[in-house]
Amino acid sequence: MKISSREIKSFFYSQYFSDGLRTSIGILLPALVFNYLNRFDLGITLSLGALCVSVVDIPGPISHKRNAMAICNLCIFLVAIATGFARLNVVTLGIWIAICSFLFSMLTVYGTRAAAVGTGSLLMMVFMIEKASTPDQVLGYSLTVTAGGIWYMLFSVLFFTIRPYRAAQQALGESILDIVKFLKIKADFYLHDTNIDENYRKLVSHQIRVSQHQDTIRELLFKTRVMVRESTNASMVLVLIFIDLVDLYEQILATHYDYKQVRERFDNTGILDEIARVLYQMAHELENIGYAVLSNRRYNHSHDFNAELEHLKRKIDEITTTESATSNLVLKKILINLRDLNKNIHNIFSYYNSRSSKTLIENPLDVEYSKFVTHQDYAPRIFFDNFSLSSGSFKHALRVSLVCVVGFTIAKLFALGHHSYWVLLTIIVILKPGFSLSKQRNYQRLIGTIVGGLIGILVLTLIHNIDAQFAFFIIFMLGTYSFTRLNYVVSVIFMTPYVLILFKFLGVGHLNLAEERIIDTAIGSSIAFIATYLIFPTWEFDQVQENLRDVVHANVNYLVKIAETITGRSVSTTEYKLARKDIYVKSANLSAAFERMTSEPKSKQRKIKDIHKFVVLSHILSSYLANLASGVSEKNLHKTQPENLKLLRKSIAILNDSTKKLGGNPVEFTVEKIEAPEQKQPLKTDEALLNEQLGFVNKISYDIAKVTENILS
Secondary structure, three states: OOOOHHHHHHHHHOHHHHHHHHHHHHHHHHHHHHHHOOOHHHHHHHHHHHHHHHOOOOOOOHHHHHHHHHHHHHHHHHHHHHHHHHOOOHHHHHHHHHHHHHHHHHHHHHOHHHHHHHHHHHHHHHHHHOOOOOHHHHHHHHHHHHHHHHHHHHHHHHHHHHOOOHHHHHHHHHHHHHHHHHHHHHHHOOOOOOOHHHHHHHHHHHHHHHHHHHHHHHHHHHOOHHHHHOOOHHHHHHHHHHHHHHHHHHHHHHOOOOHHHHHHHHHHHOHHHHHHHHHHHHHHHHHHHHHHHHHOOOOOOOOOOHHHHHHHHHHHHHOOOOOOOOOOHHHHHHHHHHHHHHHHHHHHHHHHHHOOHHHHHOOOOOOOHHHHOOOOOOOHHHHHHOOOOOOHHHHHHHHHHHHHHHHHHHHHHHOOOOOOHHHHHHHHHHOOOOHHHHHHHHHHHHHHHHHHHHHHHHHHHHOOOHHHHHHHHHHHHHHHHHOOOOOHHHHHHHHHHHHHHHHHHOOOOHHHHHHHHHHHHHHHHHHHHHHHHHOOOOOOHHHHHHHHHHHHHHHHHHHHHHHHHHOOOOOOHHHHHHHHHHHHHHHHHHHHHHHHHHOOOHHHOOOHHHHHHHHHHHHHHHHHHHHHHHHHOOOOOOOOOHHHHHHHHHHHHHHHHHHHHOOOOOOOOOOOOOOOOOOOOOOOHHHHHHHHHHHHHHHHHHHHHHHHHHHHO
């Protein structure tokens, strides 16, 4: 795959590299400072504490980071003391490993950040196992390690205090670039040589990434007090750009039609190639803006697409068909979508480039932002409510506990070198709640360790200059922490030579060490892989019904909001946006679950064809609803025709029925009956298009109902 120079530059401007740089400095600085003071052993201990706490330093509001890192510091202090004394007897150590692994793995019930606290604490447990400390040294060592963690916490908080807006700006720029890729995939539907089914798979897969990035931005913007309460240009610009970016994403979704039918009608006219070309041009313009946001630079040139859109309009007007009078309405609707896209792109450009107070005042922030973010409940009852084999988190914690004890026992019985704790470390890092995630992490860890080990051996064998080795050490360290969230296998490839060079500086031979690390990783990977298949396995099909139900419920809720608007009820902007956001999040969750299912053993992929069909149909339905919503919000269609109301009621009833079959609650929709006129009047253009769109929604609703029955049968 060809990588452009802009993509390379984008990486260095991204939050991934920024996070990697911050983490590397936070971990490395104590060791360097105390090495200069001839207390390298003290510096390494402080850096070890910083390393454990850095695991918690994931994207999010600064207050959440600070609180999580403070709790992690308390945990690593207690774990260091407990492990330091437990290791004095092999039996007590084995019991402690089982208890500690279970308790900290159970923190997954409280979300990603709490799970990271658990991982940081387990890392401290693993590092303390091989630490030869006498009882009177345990407390002092534990305090020193915790001091390193506190140092990292203060450094990270200071980093974000100095640049409070940068993390949100980076996430926003990356989200724009994700939507650029999404727009290009949508453009491909209009090209005759594109396989529609394969393109749907790409689209649904990329939707996961778009949704994840948007969730990150919501957390950074709407959970950070400084962003939503300050009236500074910087905070208002970021919020306004994000609001328009989500609107733009909806417009991209709204450019969805029955592509097979559209091709059959208009492929020979050349208009579809023109539409694809304009979409690609818009994607390029949006990419320029996204790069400018990411790199924190001005973008002074904005391309005006009015000329292209006028040319497209003339070509659409020239097309004559022998079909029904509404046959060209599809092209006209696409043109409207393109104009809306152009408007959104121009708004994003205007907000970012002008940074004018006047522009911002003319666009007041009247949305209730607190409703757009989820708030994690940390009540103790959640922890204890999950003490059941019906809970995926409980099964995961039991699995981690049992496997860690097995790994510890094997390492002790077979005396696997001087760093047998690497077996435990591999198990803890690899084991995830689901089979597919564990399998993926297992593969990445093993391949990364082997490739990285070879690179480390080459560097240490061919380069003997200490300064050059230290330069490589810095590069590998930066790569390790920069790619942790972006590409785990690349991160491990950097990590292995980083560890080998570190141990070389500590006076440990590199060749034997590389061999030992690869063997320990292979043993840990094998144990973890067997465990995910045999010990309380969790398969996606057992949980996917919840995802299916959530998606159908989100779609019917959005359809009800549209129906209420059509029938004359007042629906606030916040209600619309909340319903829309719910669809994006639930659809991405379903798509992610389906992708995980595809990596499971074939025997466990039950009803996978039907689930794939459901995923595609739900995406099509969401796109039709976005298309419908963009139309009814712009035109006063309150006095809808009885035929349209009948279609709305049918679709809502069908989707509600599917929701109930999947174990959910229906969404209520009631409206006064509209009397049909004595003499049937021909539908106006807008009403005819609305009727056609509602017909599509009704058809897709029926298809979803059929697939739901197949999945449940």
